[in-house]
Amino acid sequence: MSPAELRDLAIEIARESGELARRRRAEGVSLAATKSSLADIVTEADREVEALIRARLAAERPDDGFLGEESGTGAGTSGITWVVDPIDGTVNYASGIPLYAVSIAAVEGEDPDRWTPLAGAVHSPVVGEMFSAARAEGAFVDGTRLRIAEPGPAGALLATGFGYDPSTHVGDLATVGRVMPIARDLRRGGSAATDLAYVAAGRLDGYFERGLQPWDFAAGALLVTEAGGRFIRPEGADVVRRLNLAGSAELVTELERRILHQP
Known part of the structure; x- marks a missing residue:
């Protein structure tokens, strides 16, 4: 086929x-x-x-x-x-x-x-x-x-999710704090596949979340890339809660910088 x-x-x-x-x-x-x-x-x-x-x-x-x-x-x-x-x-x-x-x-x-x-x-x-x-x-x-959106001057409409382990929530909230300066607003829908589909559709500008499993992102990641966007998991395979990023190439680069490299 x-x-x-x-x-x-x-x-x-x-x-x-x-x-x-x-x-x-x-x-x-x-x-x-x-x-x-x-x-x-x-x-x-x-x-x-x-x-x-x-x-x-x-x-x-x-x-x-x-x-x-x-x-x-x-x-x-x-x-x-x-x-x-x-x-x-x-x-x-x-x-x-x-x-x-x-x-x-x-x-x-x-x-x-x-x-x-x-x-x-x-x-x-x-x-x-x-x-x-x-x-x-x-x-x-x-x-x-579908075609992804580029964030406007008001900032990016972003989506995220939080892991089920309560011990990770402090770190997740700290991550939110790092990206909010470039965000117009934040959504937390509860379905990674839907969030990625909405990025592909231009309804969301970008998405970030740690700890996704392959079945969470396999279809959604393809939607994003085929809509002209970028989906990456920038950390090494040994990281238990890997970061997943989606959006335009420019936005993904900025999210990666703010989440992983901003002091």
Whole structure:
């Protein structure tokens, strides 16, 4: 399959699985477990939606690998791996806040620092928007081509997120203090995939957050780069809570300087 065909498959499955997530939320969710902390929850719907995605991909692309937030890895032989977050923004989802997304990406390779993104889809079931991208084909939302924004004279509209570990919050707040001098305002939506999609769409100027997992950014990062932006993880692979930055090239450079190099 070409990247465009992989994108179309991601869109199809994201739409189907997003409808399942929306329907389960309307029926009422139940908490299945906690992960790293009480705030890092997983719902029965997370597991059900990922099982649907994994089954659909296995039927369409049986030789591909799989990396999912809930069910882990599955080796493939094709060189292509699907990186999946069934419900990005689980806390929002469980709390009845309609800001969550299904994120599906196809990449070549297995190491997030070395893989080549091929295709991706980020679907917001409640809003009804489908963001998608294919390598060298551009990024779109429901057929409209996306282009990142350049911050205006009033400053950059930025988004961020905070880790689930309370011990990291002091450092996260210090980071916010470093970037606020160039910010028009700050948003904290609770879904990294959606934040990255909004950067690609020019709704946000930039995004910064530590501690993302590959399934959090795989599709969203491709949206940003295909919309003319830049996505980087500038710290070394041995850093536990790596910084993730997205936006225009100029803004990403300035965010990196302020967060990592400003005294």
